[in-house]
Amino acid sequence: MIKLSIDEIIKKINKEETFHAVALDYSMTLKIDTYVPYVCGAVHDGHQFRKELWDNCLHSEYDRWYEEDPETKNMVHSHPIVISGCDSRFEYDLNRPPEEAVFDTAWGKQLWKRQLDETKKQKSLVKHDNFYKVVNTLVNKIESKFGVAIVYDMHSYNWQRWDREVPTWNLGTSNIDNVRFGNSIETWRQMLSKMKLPNGIKSTADINNTFFGNGYFLKYITKNFKNTLVLATEIAKIYCDEYQQIIYPEVVSAVEKQLRTMITKHASQFLIEHS
Numbered sequence: 001m002i003k004l005s006i007d008e009i010i011k012k013i014n015k016e017e018t019f020h021a022v023a024l025d026y027s028m029t030l031k032i033d034t035y036v037p038y039v040c041g042a043v044h045d046g047h048q049f050r051k052e053l054w055d056n057c058l059h060s061e062y063d064r065w066y067e068e069d070p071e072t073k074n075m076v077h078s079h080p081i082v083i084s085g086c087d088s089r090f091e092y093d094l095n096r097p098p099e100e101a102v103f104d105t106a107w108g109k110q111l112w113k114r115q116l117d118e119t120k121k122q123k124s125l126v127k128h129d130n131f132y133k134v135v136n137t138l139v140n141k142i143e144s145k146f147g148v149a150i151v152y153d154m155h156s157y158n159w160q161r162w163d164r165e166v167p168t169w170n171l172g173t174s175n176i177d178n179v180r181f182g183n184s185i186e187t188w189r190q191m192l193s194k195m196k197l198p199n200g201i202k203s204t205a206d207i208n209n210t211f212f213g214n215g216y217f218l219k220y221i222t223k224n225f226k227n228t229l230v231l232a233t234e235i236a237k238i239y240c241d242e243y244q245q246i247i248y249p250e251v252v253s254a255v256e257k258q259l260r261t262m263i264t265k266h267a268s269q270f271l272i273e274h275s
Contacts (some may be wrong), residue, residue, distance in 0.1 A: 172213025
């Protein structure tokens, strides 16, 4: 992996170069092993929280971890193109529009002891803007090269906060073209429902059961690229103990191993059907 400026990352994509890079400010990573018609994204994987914000934050490190999506990058790390955020959504949320990306309150609790000054806020928003400059360049390259593209927008959610049975996998489809891409959506749901998980964990998959695909990452790409499907794919946090902050590596590994095959197969079918 090399350290590159945002401009250097964009130039490499435009030249169709392969590389593994982290941004100069360590806000994001991008890996391109080869140019294929699909991207794996993990916008909420990050946990970094810059030090100048620590003393002013009312949420603990655990509070932040609980609402982030740990291990979502590791679940797709073997794929040819992977883009991920490194910073916590509590610093700025890549899955919200710029005007909402820096929180005042988070999950019903005030975030800052003192209102965040504009200089600190803008420092966060620059990183948000840079991420989307890269996303725009990347998806444009793939769509122009293959005619279509598909983005697997990986997330996780805290299933134990629900007072009803919820699926292992939830696909949010309320902001994508369900008529045009309906077959690809249902095929993806069926694939996920057949995943074999350790420790007696069952794999169920549903559409718009817990979340509806309202994230900015999906909306931004869908708005700007008419031939790109974004699949907001949420896994319940069955791969960790939400309350003890313990990751179950054997579950993460099982998910990663099966997604390695499932995503490749699904993306190939998508290309055949829609190109």
